[in-house]
Amino acid sequence: MPEDAFALAAGQSGRAAFAEDPAASRGRLFAESSSPTRTPFQRDRDRIVHSAAFRRLKHKTQVFVPYEGDTYRTRLTHTIEVSQIARALARAFSLDEDLTEAVALVHDFGHTPFGHAGERALDRRMSAYGGFDHNAQSLRIVTALESRYAEFDGLNLSFETLEGLVKHNGPLTGPHAVGEGGEGHPVPRPILDFDAQMPLGLGRFADLEAQAAAISDDIAYNTHDLDDGLRAGLIALSDIEELDLAGSILREVRTKYPGLDPSRTIHEIMRRHITRLVEDVIRATAKGLAEIGPQSADDVRDAGRQIIRFSPDMEAAVTQTRRFLFTRLYRCDSVMRVMLEAERVVEALFDRFAERPELMPRDWSAGLADLSEDRLMRRIADYLSGMTDTYAIGEYQRLFDAVPQLR
Template structure:
């Protein structure tokens, strides 16, 4: 069967999915073999395991941009993740991809983030510099393959190959021994990824499937939009400030022309929903052209394409880059945010140093057997413990160990 979608035709197989989508019936399986489910596909089981994990729940109290003290209506890692998932499913639906796999990759992509967002990651990266540093994407892999201890038959969540591949490579292939990070900078591949790849090869030199690519670009769409939204609501930027942006400024003028008397709160919401729509529609149009040009007949054809197929048009990519630079200058690096992040970094480093001096101060199983660990194993355990903390738990631990209240305001 062939379905026509805008400017392209999509060949649909017996599964109801496009020929270039991942077919759950042909999954490459799990590290630990399990009996098939009578009611769910492998990718549905992955999604469900992710949603029911402790790591997913902890995202509720992890910083996206603003820490908890600053208000409970700003995005957290959890609300960001849900927004990414919604956008990703829309893209998957447009191209008849496997929506469950796309959703699974979207839901798991931020598992490895530390408390206090990138501030906590910077602190841990410095503390672990002698042992390869800290990378939140590699930490996500550690969580789902080792640190979630819930099941009787295996550590981690025992996710399928396709979900793990998407988690590791959603931002692109790993080239030689360098991986494409969120910011596009090439860095040495984190050791946890190399170690797991030696056990379950993830084709690190190739692109991921379209499901993972859809999840990755949905992350860009979500944070470029909601960080503008949060910045406006926090008072760090004004509506007049975004007039300079090619995308948001054009939408602002469109909204004002149609609703000249609209109040600021509704104006902001109108801008943001149209912002997402324009980005999504641009990705769909551009990706349709890429698929029409390449005509992949399988998910492996996508992996071997040598380029990202789910992408923005060059014009929209420029607009997204402009928005990203604006957010860095006016939101992420404004002094009111940076002062809080500097204090958060100092607090995470202080916690790390204290646990390094006194690993017995870690609770329960975290402190079990630490006397028999080598230095690198100890450092890794401390990083695992700290990175899994929520903002509120990290604050409580700091107060417990130092009898002091951090100034995160």
């Protein structure tokens, strides 16, 4: 890798001027004494890893429901892959690796059972009550729903980790707003409610640590969803020849290893796929840092654009891969059949609990008489979104005496 890609970093043993300084953290919603052995960001990472929400990721769908095969990615294995890539990028630019890892590890906490299918179902059922957004739900989990500590609800994470969780894809308000909270889209209510207590600067960009986590998510799923699709037989090696990035790597592997078996061929493609994407991000980001010249994390927040990014050519290739996956994998008949059934399961569970909320477990059904309709529906959404795939299937069997056809 070219040495000039690291020219603006402070060196692998130091921290860059534009990195977050754990000693200067903006603190937590509830003040806590400092740790003699860990920085605030190390404590955040550890709390995330030891949370119930993190453990539940092991039984939540990425693309394929768990019993379709035991080697396909789940939300947990996806999260671990994102974290590994994010730490590599943080190390390349002498960012705070612990903060980068914390944001990567927490970014998918709010995902429902059955992935985006469950999210679509909950968003429909919650449309009259502020909707449902997995990123906003991640914030609810770490600020309210995790019940572990004696002195506060949630995990009481530092400002920087929460900011990264909420804004890793960019600002939610103002001229640079992106995603569901962008121009013409309301910011999800849970984010606005928390922002009123602890302002997160919704109109500013996030720091580089959060940006590294965000682009690592893109690198991971664009690669491993191709991998899972190929190994599931829903995509053939010949299909990816049309892709600028994966196709060129396929031809390279075949030239270097003629006669290599398909399984090893797939692995050789995927390892090179990740490497090409990571090296491109490092080159493009080094160029952006040279152009902008940030001298602090706040300079990054006010830069007017994401600094950690792909080059224009690689961005086009990533977009092409994303569209290919959407058409050939996410929307293929066999996956869609399972996901539509999954949506029906989540909607049926929501409707039953809305009719008879006392059917929820005791921890969730306590104090129902004191809840407004809005808060009751949100509690049901909180309960459902926290379910693993297997738990949701079990609840459906308990309530309807039927087994959903998720194959």
